[in-house]
Amino acid sequence: MGFAQLVIGPAGSGKSTYCSSLYQHCETMRRTIHIVNLDPAAESFDYPVAMDIRELVSLDDVMEELGLGPNGGLMYCMEHLEENLDDWLTDELDNYLDDDYLVFDCPGQIELFSHVPMLRNFVDHLKRKNFNVCAVYLLDSQFITDVTKFISGCMASLSAMVQLELPHVNILSKMDLVTNKRDIEDYLNPEPRFLLSELNQRMAPQFGKLNKALIELVDEYSMVSFLPLDLRKESRYSLTLPRSLFL
Numbered sequence: 742m743g744f745a746q747l748v749i750g751p752a753g754s755g756k757s758t759y760c761s762s763l764y765q766h767c768e769t770m771r772r773t774i775h776i777v778n779l780d781p782a783a784e785s786f787d788y789p790v791a792m793d794i795r796e797l798v799s800l801d802d803v804m805e806e807l808g809l810g811p812n813g814g815l816m817y818c819m820e821h822l823e824e825n826l827d828d829w830l831t832d833e834l835d836n837y838l839d840d841d842y843l844v845f846d847c848p849g850q851i852e853l854f855s856h857v858p859m860l861r862n863f864v865d866h867l868k869r870k871n872f873n874v875c876a877v878y879l880l881d882s883q884f885i886t887d888v889t890k891f892i893s894g895c896m897a898s899l900s901a902m903v904q905l906e907l908p909h910v911n912i913l914s915k916m917d918l919v920t921n922k923r924d925i926e927d928y929l930n931p932e933p934r935f936l937l938s939e940l941n942q943r944m945a946p947q948f949g950k951l952n953k954a955l956i957e958l959v960d961e962y963s964m965v966s967f968l969p970l971d972l973r974k975e976s977r978y979s980l981t982l983p984r985s986l987f988l
Contacts, residue, residue: 746876747875751897753849756847758972760846777791781800782800800814879912881913883918888928916969
């Protein structure tokens with residue numbers, strides 16, 4: 742059985758930086774991983790690319806030939822990948838052994854892992870090829886500056902969890918850029934009453950019932966929680982992550 746990690750999250754959340762740091766960490770630990778680029782718009786990498794979607798389809802070529810914009814062009818590229826799962830991807834996967842570990846650096850278009858089925862079909866294909874798959878969702882810690890943004894991030898992460906149905910870890914990236922760590926700590930293990938009070942203060946009164954339902958969803962089901970990741974610290978990988986992430 743092979744192992745695969747899908748690195749997902751909004752554009753600019755630090756997915757490629759995470760992949761690069763993970764590669765360096767594993768190299769230091771004398772463990773081998775293979776980083777796969779699934780972003781047809783990517784231009785440069787800080788890690789060796791084991792597989793590259795641009796060998797199949799490039800965003801620049803699609804935009805030039807079909808006259809599509811960046812977002813439409815990227816969706817076309819991912820649809821093209823989906824159509825070639827049994828050809829290009831299967832041929833590439835055949836180059837790896839049963840115990841190899843692949844990390845997929847995914848594009849940042851949020852619809853790919855929230856409601857469009859392309860990435861889910863990609864995951865299903867990996868499972869059919871006997872890969873044990875997990876997901877790492879990155880969210881820029883600088884985005885979590887108030888309760889409304891925190892709830893928004895939770896809902897986006899939850900949408901990806903429901904869509905992909907994978908073992909799932911949520912990470913607050915770029916912690917080294919946060920000037921006041923206490924602002925973030927309030928949202929790592931938040932008190933429901935604190936969240937509801939803050940949300941009610943920022944929202945109009947007619948949203949009271951909705952606010953209560955959102956907080957109960959986050960709290961009672963314990964579906965969404967975030968782990969901080971500071972790449973400057975030597976202990977940055979000593980997080981309590983699911984064992985499937987580092988098998």
